[in-house]
Amino acid sequence: MPAQLAFETQSTWYEAQANRPPIGEPLKEVVETETCIVGAGLAGLYLAKELSERNRPALIVEARRVGLGASGRHGGFCGPGWALEAEKIEKHVGLEQAKTLFDLSLEGFHMVQEVLDSGEALMTPGILHPSTYHNAEDLLKNRDKMAKEYGYEVDYLETDAVRTMLDTSRYYQAYRDPKAFHFDALKLCLTLAEVLQKMGVPVYENSGMKEFHKTSMGWELTTEQGSVRCKQLVFCCGGYGGREFAKLRRAFLPITTYVIVTPPLGEKLKKTIQTSDGVSDERRAGNYYRIVDGDRLLWGGDITAFGEVHPERISQKMGKDFVEVYPQLANDLGSVPVEYSWSGLMGYARHLMPEIGPLDQGLWACTSFGGHGANTAPIGARLIAEAICLESERWRLFEAFGFPWNGGPFGPYVVESVYRKMQLGDHWRAIRSRW
Template structure:
């Protein structure tokens, strides 16, 4: 039985009742498989367009990656913008970037319009570099303003160190459009909104099969079924073999997070900003202040989903002290892990799988803005409003490598980490010599 694990978000979640499992045969216009952020967003967009919806969830609402991530809601996709341009061309890349901004705005708007509680948005995110790269960051800033009308603020090393008390960072770009929040409470607010508007959500109701015949689909669970015209797969990193070719097109990638003890006055020795922070390494550190004086710190990307809380705490404590040695002796109150669904091309699977079958999944650790806009794009397509899903035509279902996929991905990550270490060591040595 899949349920909520012990982490910061579940310790501070809004009260929510367990939803009944599906135990009978029901009918709906659309059956959505997975009640994480993608499934919930798709359901709301369809309900708003007059469709009847049933969501089937193997565990609890947003118990997976949607409810235990860093809580960053930012522009862009998991794949970099330059790589998208090379693959799709400038026009499609610009449209996809604009779509990602719409995703950020949609979440912010939902919180305000429907007065979701416990997930207020805190604006700002600093993207810091761990080696000397100021000239390149200025070029990025200028290009984003020129080509995409998106404005970032450049911070030199002194400005960065005024906010973040560490020698590890050099320069930064600040995104004032993005924000950070409590993702689990947002999903719970969305689930309540869906139910108040006639949508049905069944927890502990894993899909076991989808049978298609005569333009209709029957989605079966162990104890019930849904007869529908349309199915949307929103399975995420926890999807199993029952998802067929979709399951063979993504890798479950683990990331880790911890919550520190209250820092009190020590916080001022570390951070003088409420901005979220992420560095430029391939397996980056990302963190933010929660509850006024605690650090929620995440990082490390691996194909091995380590569950040992004590070991997780030790690993990420070492990462924290590498950046902020002044926090030596810090206590970790909670540690947890989560699985993200990554496609090999690092873009989500948003589009048709067959007649009346759609995918909205594989957001690759960048789902807080892309899952909501993915849900909107799919709803538009189902309702015949737009064909914006065609923006993702270049990103199909690439085989993930099967049993060898995780080992290959781990080898790639190991090589990228060595590149990070080389660049950082070189810059730190130069900075020491200049001083």
């Protein structure tokens, strides 16, 4: 079954905790507005907020429900940076523009903090990045470069200090970002939806865009039962966009990634992971995890271009790495106890940077934030709001990346082979460290 069809039926831990309002009426009439936003993930919700704060009319049409895409099911890690590593951004656009882009990513990070500060969703500070092989030299070099060139300070930890916090021999040195934090992904989306409701911004759920076309006024899109006429149309579809997005769909690939949450593990977990930090290992194809609900572990990772949606197979897939790192947390059968498992789609462009900018006159893309969208989708949204309000042309920072072809039918095979190669490299470095 294609991932797009099944993800709605997966039960996420976030949904189980959430207090969702009843489903609003879908769009059933012809409405006019200045800006129509397609998609109610972080990009769409923040864009509507930014426009509304500038007193500009906007509405959202969402195919399913607010935050049911990646934004309400992600790992909950938020820190500065982009899906593409800083050194690759530097290679592409030079150090000066890379620094400006880093500052933008930091601005997005603060946009999340600001909304969470005003609501009920808690932020737990601290993200630890342990290495799975001896890596002191690179970590120190990176720490110094971040401080000197980007003005951003992180801490360095020796292996002993890491192993005091995390009871596993898999990890060596680490760097720790004390300012980054983790939080409840869905709560942020629902908080934003509440803010929009108070501002009087319509959010039509179960109202997927079927088709769009140009008109003398600007654009018109149709949903199952209604249509929207607007001057500005913005696509915030993440990895969930289909053929209705025409040429934008040919510029990104939907990539699936996975999360599991254990049942309460009690003292066993507290002894094993003695930190409230989120942990994201330093491998290029690594795992991340954090304690939620006092004594459950939320564990995420792996990416596939041909998505798995079956909960049991997701549990098996994720369980292998989990048990290798923390065998003491396995059950009597030697596997991971799992209460929730789910998958989600991320939109990735070939260059791994977001696709932010005009597709046509009054038609915008604000998408493809990859696996680093918690902070970058909000700032992407701000840039589009600034462009619509003729406040700035900061979106031009992304012109250097553009909307390259996603590789068509070959794209998924390329992604799979690159990712498996990265996994092999990670594995090899870890093995060499143990010799």
